[in-house]
Amino acid sequence: MKKLGYITNTGLDESSGGGSGVNFATYNNLKNNFTIKYIKINANSDFLSKIKSGFLKKLNLKRNYHFFSNQRLRMISNLFNGEQNNVDFYFFHGFTQWIDIIPNKPYFCFNDACFATYVEIYNNKNEFCKKDLNRIYKKEANWLNNAAKVFFRSEWALNEAKEKYNLLGENFINVGVGGFIDIPKKDNYEEGFNFLFISREFIPKGGETVVSAIKALRQEKYDVTLWIVGEKPNDDILSTEGVEYLGFFNKNIKEERLALIKIFEQAFALVHPTLKDVNPLVVNELAYFGCPAIASNKFAIPEYLLNNKTGFLINNPRDFKEFKILMANMVNDPDMYLAMRKKTRQNAIDNNTWDIVGSRIVQQMEV
Numbered sequence: 001m002k003k004l005g006y007i008t009n010t011g012l013d014e015s016s017g018g019g020s021g022v023n024f025a026t027y028n029n030l031k032n033n034f035t036i037k038y039i040k041i042n043a044n045s046d047f048l049s050k051i052k053s054g055f056l057k058k059l060n061l062k063r064n065y066h067f068f069s070n071q072r073l074r075m076i077s078n079l080f081n082g083e084q085n086n087v088d089f090y091f092f093h094g095f096t097q098w099i100d101i102i103p104n105k106p107y108f109c110f111n112d113a114c115f116a117t118y119v120e121i122y123n124n125k126n127e128f129c130k131k132d133l134n135r136i137y138k139k140e141a142n143w144l145n146n147a148a149k150v151f152f153r154s155e156w157a158l159n160e161a162k163e164k165y166n167l168l169g170e171n172f173i174n175v176g177v178g179g180f181i182d183i184p185k186k187d188n189y190e191e192g193f194n195f196l197f198i199s200r201e202f203i204p205k206g207g208e209t210v211v212s213a214i215k216a217l218r219q220e221k222y223d224v225t226l227w228i229v230g231e232k233p234n235d236d237i238l239s240t241e242g243v244e245y246l247g248f249f250n251k252n253i254k255e256e257r258l259a260l261i262k263i264f265e266q267a268f269a270l271v272h273p274t275l276k277d278v279n280p281l282v283v284n285e286l287a288y289f290g291c292p293a294i295a296s297n298k299f300a301i302p303e304y305l306l307n308n309k310t311g312f313l314i315n316n317p318r319d320f321k322e323f324k325i326l327m328a329n330m331v332n333d334p335d336m337y338l339a340m341r342k343k344t345r346q347n348a349i350d351n352n353t354w355d356i357v358g359s360r361i362v363q364q365m366e367v
Contacts, residue, residue, distance in 0.1 A: 004034040005085045005105075008093035009042040014252075021180040021281070022153075023093045026110055029358025030091065033366075039083055043075040043097075057127065064132040068115075073100035073139075089148070089365075096136065099143040108365060110151040112177070112278045112300075114161040115140050121276060121299075141165035144172075149364050153177035154279050154300030175361050176303075178354035179285030180251060181261065187290030187345055188265040193222070193331050196267040196291070198229040198282050199274075202237075206273030206296075211237055212320035213271075213327055218242050222331060226271075227263065264289045269330055272296065273317035279304070287348035290341040294326050304352060310344040 006027060014020035030036060049066035056063035066072075077100040092098045092109040096118075116137050119125050125133070144150050145167055152158040155174045162169040195214065199205035207228070214226045218241060228245045232238075238245055249260040270286045270293035279300035283293050287310065295301050297313035307313040312326045330337050350356075 001033075001035045002088045003037065003086070004030060005037050005039055005083075005087035005090045006030065006093070007039050007041060007080065007090055007098065009040065009097065010093065011040060012038070018281070019094070022110075022112075022177070025178060025180070025354040026091075026093060026358070026361070029354060029361065032358075033362045037085065037087055039080075039085070041076060041079045043072055043079060046072040046075075062129040063127060065119075065128055065136060068096055068099075068136050070100075070135075073097070077101045091365075095144065096140055099136070099139040101143075106148040108149045108151065108361075109144070109147055110153075110175075110361065111157075112153045113157040114144070114164060116164040117157060117160045117278070121278065137165060141167060147171055149173055151175045151361055151364070154303050156300040156303065157278060173360075173364050175364070176352055176357050177279055177281065177284065178352055178357050179281050179288060179348075181257070181264070181285045181288065183288045183349065183353065184261075184265070187341055189268075189290060189341065190266065192266060192268060193224040194227050194266060194268045195224060195271050195327060196227045196229065196263065196269070196286070197271050199272075200230050201276070202228070202231045202233045204274070204276040206271075206275065206317050207233055207237070209273045209318055209320045209323060210271045211240060211243060213323040214242050215240065216320065216324045217327060217331075220328075222328065224327065224331065227267065229260070229263065264291065267291045269294060269311070269327070271323065271327070272301075273314060273323060274298070274301075275317055277301070284348055284352045287344045287352070290345040292330070292337075292340045292344045294323060294330075304348075306343070306347060310340060310347050 008023050010020050010023040046066055046069040049069040053063040053066040076097055080101045089105045090103050090107040095109055095111045096115040150172045152174050158172045158174050197207055197210050210226060214224060217224045226243045230248055232245055237243060249256040251257045264286055270291055272293060272295035274296050277299050283304045292311035293305050294312045295305055296317040297315050302313055305311045314322055316322060
């Protein structure tokens with residue numbers, strides 16, 4: 001069995017979701033096919049660059065992206081070089097922090113998007129010095145281009161990297177992504193029109209839009225409820241009739257994970273009008289339970305949510321009226337809705353589990 005050096009900044013004791021969950025799932029799929037040396041590398045911040053960046057921000061001046069300063073990237077590279085690695089090849093969890101590393105063996109990597117995409121979605125790009133961003137873009141483009149294979153979680157992100165870095169991407173592969181929750185043996189939904197909003201960020205992910213839609217539906221005498229999981233909204237929203245805040249759940253804690261599963265089982269539909277995302281895992285996670293979604297027609301979402309089959313895609317995620325109409329359509333047409341639940345669960349189990357994603361990665365690594 002070939003020996004693989006698995007490079008990451010995350011411990012295996014972190015597996016609740018997001019980056020840590022992807023790391024955990026990827027490692028566990030690879031270990032069935034390779035002998036793995038797990039190498040955790042996590043350099044400290046470049047303190048001087050961080051202080052300087054914060055000072056410039058206060059003055060409303062352009063600043064450097066200190067988290068990937070040349071100094072910190074060199075520290076990461078030196079830590080890698082300090083490892084005695086008798087391996088056949090490397091697998092990197094993520095992209096950007098590794099871009100100063102020049103491996104002496106073939107290497108693979110897996111991420112949801114390139115750095116240029118991240119900056120546009122999650123940062124205000126205008127705050128940063130263009131020259132410094134281009135420094136990181138150029139290094140990452142070169143590093144990705146030299147990889148044996150670059151695995152993305154979506155075709156959308158793959159094409160973003162090709163376009164932003166002007167790369168042919170002949171070594172780019174879309175393998176998809178799974179969710180981080182136990183897959184039930186069947187759809188256990190019983191009754192009720194409980195729409196579920198789940199996010200660590202209430203406002204950026206469109207929470208106010210969904211609340212407005214619920215208000216409008218209840219004014220029209222629809223017996224609908226909005227369940228909120230994640231970040232707690234303000235008191236005005238919490239006092240809204242039909243809105244229930246259920247709390248924040250840590251999947252690493254068994255009791256909380258089981259409570260979240262019960263919520264997922266009885267959710268009528270996921271509502272996710274996000275403007276700040278790449279590939280929201282919650283769409284796949286709810287789909288395992290048969291729960292369809294109404295979500296933004298943006299980012300990688302259309303690759304997991306099949307419009308009019310496993311839910312609805314909305315072109316203007318801040319138009320609560322469009323959301324209200326689609327929510328009402330689900331309530332008013334039970335035959336369509338039940339067929340949608342069946343298709344939602346089947347599509348997720350057939351295409352978007354970690355076993356399937358892992359097999360796609362391993363197959364490409366063995367070519």
